[in-house]
Amino acid sequence: MGKLIDEFRLVWQGISQPSPLLNIGFAAFCLALSTAVRWGLALIRPDVFFIPYFPAVFFATAFGGSRIGIATALAGGALGLTVNFSDATADRARVILLLIYWTVCGLTIWGVAHYRSIALRQRDISRRLIREEEYRKLIVDELQHRLKNKLSTIHAVLHQVLHDQPQIWARIDPRIRALSRTDDLIARVDGFGCDIKDLLVSELGPYGHVRFNLNGDPLFLPGKLAVSLALIFHELATNAGKYGAFASPRGFLQVSWTVTDDRLGITWDETEGPPVGNIGEAGFGTKLLKSALMPFDGKTEISFLKSGVHCTLQCRIPAS
Template sequence: AEWTAAVHPEDRPPAMALLQAVIAGERAEFITEFRVSRRPPGQGWAWVATHGAVAERDPASGAVLRLAGVSQDISERREAEQRRILLAREVDHRAKNVLAVVQSVLRLTRRDQPEAFIATVEARVAALARAHTLLAEEGWIGADLHVLAERELASCPSGSVSLQGPTIAVSAAAVQPLAMVLHELATNAAKHGAASCIGGTVALDWALAGEEVVLSWVERQGPPVPPVPTRRGFGSRMMEAIVRGQLGGSLTMDWQPEGLTCRIALPAARVLSAEALGPRRRAAAAPREAVQPPG
């Protein structure tokens, strides 16, 4: 009774069924894996591999007199297997997301100018590839927002960009969508905005505000822009779809005469990695020094 009480409730029925089959002589050995309560109680569950058999039966009745076996703690092995399963699922999920975005890019990017079409598609796929590489470097658990921003804004001229914000660990699911948003902002700034002319500046700041991660993109001293764009391009539509649809946030674009200002608010629960959810208040009090990504 003490032994069965220690077995995890979900594992108890199959383990007991196998044991009863051995006792009844229907099976020769008891070989299985299940979870048992750690000692002292309340310390979680340990996975064990058990190999046992009937060691002695009553000659007259055939009743079991003694069972013999050995159990081995295999918790580390089972946890490693679970991590591999989760990693495989995450890689599969991310790969499908990448393919879906690539399909959207190919379908919606203007094709009336083949050379520009090729360059645009290559740049967007490269942004996905950079995010993929960063995730792989971090073991697919997420990425540092500062590093992510630094890589996506590296295409802007050296000295034109500043990054400022606390240390934030972005979840694996949010890395690639956020990379695409930053890529579109950086590309627009380099082609048409503040990063396209000498003296123009781009400032990307982020902060934790309540239950949100808020990013602020401010361009100044660039070429004059109309207050309202005459046509929304694919980049703007894609950013809005990503921010609202994939990340569950909000996006505000303000085309001021002195440059674009963009505010992105994202739910912390959707953007932060599981490891960052607990200490995020503490992280907010440790801002990084503003730096400029290499050109």
């Protein structure tokens, strides 16, 4: 009995096709139920012969297809013509009603079978898309794993080469780690990108969540733009930790962003940091800040104010 119930559930959900025995049994049940309804209606209107069998034809066709629907329509017509719950006998009027009943049943069967075939095709497409999505996710996970291993290998090789040049290594190591954190963040959203707030929190979180404030609407960044901004945020946060707001007990950082059409504007505003001294020649970090957004028609402007570093970023958000 449990096996029959499971088969019925799978058929009703469109996962599988019914067996001939289940198909015939369901149609017979629908006919029996319709006949019982007809008997009840006969207590009020004895001239109701075929109307109760329309639902049986509809459900039998939806469950098992057009063939069992046609068989149900023929059987329902035969029952309506031959079975009587009153003294009325089959006459010419009942034969005409039978022809009308079969005509309407034919239209019903055609319509239900048509939409049933569409639903079956859609389910097949859905199953195929689910399989393709699972396969794509497997490939993306494998690529993410290989990328992480490759980045770890590059990190280890550079550390081996630069172990006797700690100053150069100190400049490279945190940037590689920042890229690794960004890749992990992007991977968590299926490799397409990440939210700007999540990106900022991952970079600024180690300095303490009470040391900064983020202001802006939720904004999803495509992968390439997220990587470029991650490098910029890392440079700014590193400078803030060494010379800016995060280097002072009372220092505070305000980051806000706005979007106008496809243009993203970001403001990085530090306050209560140590006094800004003489600005030396532009180093690697400054050059990175100036050039990282060029592929996105962007620019970076940095001002060293008495209150702290003020940086504005503008770029185009790629459509993808």
